[in-house]
Amino acid sequence: MTTHTSPPDATGVITTPRGSKRRPASSAQAQPRKVAGIVALYGVLGILILLPVALVVLSAFTSETPRPGNISLSNFTLSNFGTVFGPGAMRAAGNSLLVGLGGSAVALLCGGFLAFVTARTNAPARKFLYFAGLVPMFLPSFVGALAWGLLGGPNAGLLNILARDLGFAPFMNIYTLPGLIVLLGIYYAPYAFLLIHASFSLMNPDLEESARVHGATPGQVLRRVTFPLATPAILGAAILIFTLTVENFPVAQMIGSAGGLDTLPTYIFRLMNSAPSRGNEAAAVAIALVLVVLIVTALQRRVISKRTFTTVSGKGLKPAKVDLGWFRVPALILGVLYFVITAVLPIGALLFVAMHDSPYVASVIGSIQAGNLNFNAFAEVLTNPTAHKATMNSLVVSISAAVIGTVIAFIVSYVVNRTRVPGRAGLGYISMIPLAVPAIVLGLGLLWTWLLIPLPVYGTLVVMVIAFTAAQMPQGFQGASAGILQIHQDLEDSAVMHGANRIRAIWRVTVPLLRVPLTSTFLLLLMLSMRELTVPLFLFTTDTRLLSIVIFDNYENGILQSSAATSVLYCVLIFLLAWLARRFGEERQRTS
Secondary structure, three states, rough: OOOOOOOOOOOOEEEEEOOEEEEEHHHHHHHHHHHEEEHHHHHHHHHHHHHHHHHHHHHHEEEOOOOOOOOEEEEOOOHHHHHOOOHHHHHHHHHHHHHHHHHHHHHHHHHHHHHHHHEEEEEHHHHHHHHHHHHHHHHHHHHHHHHHHHHOOOOOOHHHHHHHHOOOOOOOOOOOHHHHHHHHHHHHHHHHHHHHHHHHOOHHHHHHHHHHOOOOOOOHHHHHHHHOOHHHHHHHHHHHHHHHHHOOOOHHHHHHHHOOOHHHHHHHHHHHOOOOOOHHHHHHHHHHHHHHHHHHHHHHHHEEEOOOOOOOOOOOOOOOOOOOHHHHHHHHHHHHHHHHHHHHHHHHHHHHHHOOOOOOOOOOHHHHOOOEEEEEHHHHHHHHHHHHHHHHHHOOOOOHHHHHHHHHHOOOOOOHHHHOOOOOOHHHHHHHHHHHOOOOHHHEEEEEHHHOOOOOOOOOOHHHHHHHHOOOOOHHHHHHHHEEEEEEEEHHHHHHHHOOOOOHHHHHHHHHHHHHHHHHHHHHHHHHHOOOHHHHOOOOOOOHHHHHHHHHHHHHOHHHHHHHHHHHHHHHHHHHHHHHHHHHHHHHHHHH
């Protein structure tokens, strides 16, 4: 009599019709391979993420920074934390707090307004306003800082010079705490825009309609129903932007330091660059910065957990549009003004300085009338071997980090979401650690890690690829997990049932079905790598400079024309990558 068996379940067990279970003959042999595989993954993530963080913690509690042959727990000390409570660090912490709170408020105001107008109102030109909400993402924050430094400098700022041309007094100084707050707020506003727009778009209109039926005015509906229901998105955006602004180094360095303002990231950078280097004190300040991020994140989760915000039901309902009435045109004007501030003025300033004979002008109008503008700076950048090498380095590092990051993220995500191997959950937690560790802290740990590990990668592009892969592991893991959770495991198990081994089933079934989410993850990591400045700041050498490093170095050294021209070409490259990514993604979706 023939006995029929069912396909193996997720544990690899085969069930017979009588309900008994037996292990396949290869199960005992496969178990050691599974254990070896998960140990290998822990080893990879440990070197990528845990070791750099651990070295920062170790350095904070010892008197010597990690170096080859110089790791010891015997020189334990708490004296490094005296710097944390010193006047310099306390001022930097106060500035960081103000920057985080103020930048979050500005970003929520700008991004939330555009999100509400485009998702829920009858404002004109909503497609343009939606584009305006995303435009700052094509302009890295440090490029925006460079541009506004050219525009809003107290003496040589182009807007102040233009004001003098028109007979007015200079009116702007971007090198102040309010200037830093506004600048960070407007360039992180797209994060608030995307999160809040999604919340408004998915909102159940029945709840608002019920409020209207019971006599609520449109303003009361917005205050008591619409905005409260968007609380998770608003709080989530606020915490994300607070974290990003507090840990932002390049904008704080380019704008804040010029005005004598330190934040915690710039203070850490100064400690590392002092002579002699004060790496242990920098590590202690870094731990304080991580704790601030963790505390704020925990508070946000506590607030969210106390209430229920479910608004999406199984019915396909479309939220009603809010009639803005007389405010339709002012809403459009405000959106256009935001677009001018975040895109038109900065790009115009970069072009003007790059095309002028000198970065310092006595008259904006006079320079234009005299025909002093040319493309010589662009020609120099395009023919400059340093720029060529930096461009190639950026492309090689970005593409390599995106490929490797996507592969590692897929493997980790598959193990976490599709297997029952003991200890798999820890891989997910480790993968998300860089989200809570500021980029400058992670860069510091990566510096010490690859000075310590006896592999000849420091000073090469390999260490850059490793650093970017580590820093962007959370985004890769989340992107891969979102795709894997959408694919039912029965499809893969069917291939195994028909004779394919598990790896072949994954390669021939799961991976093709995930081509769209994995492609999206790759493109996201590519874009993030192209924009990154802080992580490689301690790792680059003369031969491994990236475009972002070249722009930053030129600005720091006062080579403004070259920095402006390189920034324009850098933004064009990022825009082209984003356009190609969108086109490629649309083609993938049509063929899937």
